[in-house]
Amino acid sequence: xxxQHLIPPDFNAGEDAELNSELLxxxxxxxxxxxxxxxxxxxxxxxxxxxxxxxETLAAFPLVSKSEGEPARVKVNLSVGQAARxxxxxxxxxNWPPLLLLRAQLxxxxxxxxxxxxxxxxxxxxxxxVTARLPGEAADLPLILxxxxxxxxxxxxxxxxxxxxxxxxxxxxPVSWSLLMLTRLxxxxxxxxxxxxxxxxxxxxxxPSLSLWPLVGAWLAPxxxxxxxxxxxxxxxxxxxxxxxxxxxxxxxxxxxxFWNVTLSFQTINLPNLLSxxxxxxxxxxxxxxxxxxxxxxxxxxxFIRRSS
Amino acid sequence: MTPTTTDETLALxxxxxxxxxxxxLVERHHSPLLGFLDRMMxxxxxxxxxxxxxxxxxxxxxxxxxxxxxxxxxxxxxxxxNLARDHYKxxxxxxxxxxxxxxxxxxxxxxHQPAQLEDDIFADAEAQQVAGxxxxxxxxxxxxxxxxYYQELSLAEIxxxxxxxxxxxxxxxxxGLRRLRDVLERELS
Numbered sequence: 001x002x003x004q005h006l007i008p009p010d011f012n013a014g015e016d017a018e019l020n021s022e023l024l025x026x027x028x029x030x031x032x033x034x035x036x037x038x039x040x041x042x043x044x045x046x047x048x049x050x051x052x053x054x055x056e057t058l059a060a061f062p063l064v065s066k067s068e069g070e071p072a073r074v075k076v077n078l079s080v081g082q083a084a085r086x087x088x089x090x091x092x093x094x095n096w097p098p099l100l101l102l103r104a105q106l107x108x109x110x111x112x113x114x115x116x117x118x119x120x121x122x123x124x125x126x127x128x129x130v131t132a133r134l135p136g137e138a139a140d141l142p143l144i145l146x147x148x149x150x151x152x153x154x155x156x157x158x159x160x161x162x163x164x165x166x167x168x169x170x171x172x173x174p175v176s177w178s179l180l181m182l183t184r185l186x187x188x189x190x191x192x193x194x195x196x197x198x199x200x201x202x203x204x205x206x207x208p209s210l211s212l213w214p215l216v217g218a219w220l221a222p223x224x225x226x227x228x229x230x231x232x233x234x235x236x237x238x239x240x241x242x243x244x245x246x247x248x249x250x251x252x253x254x255x256x257x258x259f260w261n262v263t264l265s266f267q268t269i270n271l272p273n274l275l276s277x278x279x280x281x282x283x284x285x286x287x288x289x290x291x292x293x294x295x296x297x298x299x300x301x302x303x304f305i306r307r308s309s
Numbered sequence: 310m311t312p313t314t315t316d317e318t319l320a321l322x323x324x325x326x327x328x329x330x331x332x333x334l335v336e337r338h339h340s341p342l343l344g345f346l347d348r349m350m351x352x353x354x355x356x357x358x359x360x361x362x363x364x365x366x367x368x369x370x371x372x373x374x375x376x377x378x379x380x381x382x383x384x385x386x387x388x389x390x391n392l393a394r395d396h397y398k399x400x401x402x403x404x405x406x407x408x409x410x411x412x413x414x415x416x417x418x419x420x421h422q423p424a425q426l427e428d429d430i431f432a433d434a435e436a437q438q439v440a441g442x443x444x445x446x447x448x449x450x451x452x453x454x455x456x457x458y459y460q461e462l463s464l465a466e467i468x469x470x471x472x473x474x475x476x477x478x479x480x481x482x483x484x485g486l487r488r489l490r491d492v493l494e495r496e497l498s
Contacts, residue, residue: 026490030458033439035344036354043339046362047332053369058326238474 105183113154113188120150121195128203140215143199144275147219149251151192152230156243158184159234159298178295185291189227196223221280226251228290235294250274316381324372335365341460342389348455349393352440360396364389383469386460390452390470397448442492450485453478 038046124146131142158181196219204212226247234243257273272279314333322330342364347357367388375381443451452471456462464482468475 022490023486026486026493027458029435029493030439030443030454030489033348033436035347035459038339038343038358042358043336046339046365047335049362050335050365050369051328051331053366054323054326054328054331054372057369057373 102183102187105180105187109184109187110157113157114191117150117154117188117192118195120146121192121199124150125199125202128199129206140203140210140218143196143203143215144219144222145251145255147192147196147199148223148226149248150195151189151223152226152247152251153244154188154192155185155227156230156234156247157240158188159231159238159240159243178298181295181298185231185295192223192227193220196220217280218275218277221283222254222274224287225274225283225290228287228294232290232294232297235298316385317378320372320375320381321377323369324375331369338385342385345386345455345460346389346393348440348443348459349390349451350396351444352437356396360389360392363392367392380466380469382462383466386456386462386466386470387472390456393452394448438493438496442489442496445492446485446488450481450488453481454485454489457482 121143124143127142127146128140197216200212200215200219204210204215229250230243230247232243233246234240237243254274257275274283314330316334316337319330319334319337323334339361343357343361346360346364347354350356350360364385368385375384443454446454453467456467456470457464462470464475464478467473468478471478
């Protein structure tokens with residue numbers, strides 16, 4: 001049997017014959033490294049320990065009998081988080097599926113997202129308070145500029161192999177991938193919305209000239225759009241960093257439009273001002289299909305991988 | 310359970326509490342999994358054995374969510390790879406560099422040994438060189454090379470195990486092999 005099947009399939013055997021023979025030699029050298037075999041005793045000992053673990057694991061979940069004398073499969077619920085915790089901590093009284101899903105995903109989302117979001121939003125509020133003392137400065141501008149990018153960065157980092165330390169749990173769960181991602185999106189976006197709302201309340205309390213809900217509307221619409229855009233880019237490139245950089249770049253351009261009141265245009269196309277009041281309904285409307293598209297793409301990526309083999 | 314029972318059928322049986330299926334699955338995958346983690350850890354057998362145990366434990370704690378007939382092998386190696394990555398993140402950089410230097414500096418000492426042991430010692434030294442060469446690869450390429458040429462997973466299985474597009478798997482394999490060729494040519498000459 002030829003060894004050509006060992007060569008990576010993107011090599012052209014005709015043009016790189018010498019390279020192929022060198023690579024085949026490399027592969028043969030690799031294969032000469034034989035790994036140690038476990039002893040029969042070691043395997044038996046491992047099996048014994050795992051069987052005890054299996055007994056404990058299944059003892060935490062009651063069997064659901066479908067008919068007399070025929071034990072059914074262990075009842076599967078949306079308690080994804082239970083798998084990540086030690087056996088014995090599961091509380092049967094807290095098994096409302098959406099709540100369980102939220103709690104499970106709360107454990108999986110990177111802790112850095114919560115801390116970084118809170119710190120940057122706090123910074124935005126502080127800057128807003130400081131700059132408000134300066135004549136001619138808008139008290140709400142720092143919060144309006146910072147809130148959307150905080151949310152965008154947080155959502156961008158929800159997707160990707162490096163972002164999920166227990167991805168095998170998600171791949172084993174009976175819940176669809178898109179529902180898992182939707183849960184994470186809701187968690188992070190909800191957290192950032194709460195932070196923005198808290199900052200807005202503080203600003204409106206200190207500056208009575210500001211109104212709460214117009215202020216919230218000023219950052220909520222761009223936050224929704226920019227978050228959806230960042231998440232979509234992350235999914236398309238399977239890299240949260242790309243989503244973050246692209247969304248930041250877009251937002252920096254918008255800051256130029258706002259601060260220097262210039263019109264950025266390429267040939268005859270004028271780039272819209274996403275911070276304008278007129279743009280807000282469009283931004284909110286665009287955010288929904290962008291999120292939906294991202295979820296659909298992330299859910300179908302697994303199927304695409306298998307079909308492309 | 311027979312030798313022809315698929316991994317997927319065994320996994321489903323384990324999720325229903327079948328201890329015999331668990332024993333069959335472990336007997337089937339203990340050796341290759343140990344080999345995989347041993348190579349990922351640069352020949353550190355003790356560490357590999359710990360990670361093998363942790364892999365099976367983690368698998369067991371989520372087995373009740375297994376969706377039959379989802380391919381089992383990529384899922385198993387996904388868990389093992391994630392554990393290996395977690396270990397890299399926690400490992401001290403200085404210790405890792407020392408390990409690489411020790412592997413790369415390993416010289417065959419056939420000139421100082423009796424002739425009848427020459428083949429064994431050369432093979433052992435060559436194994437050390439290969440281990441060291443693999444450690445010089447970025448972890449992303451090392452994972453793909455080991456899964457392809459030692460665990461003999463298909464490109465699609467590797468893509469699923471590592472949650473990557475197949476194209477990315479191919480490119481990492483190509484680049485990794487070229488780098489290994491260069492390193493091994495230098496070390497084995």
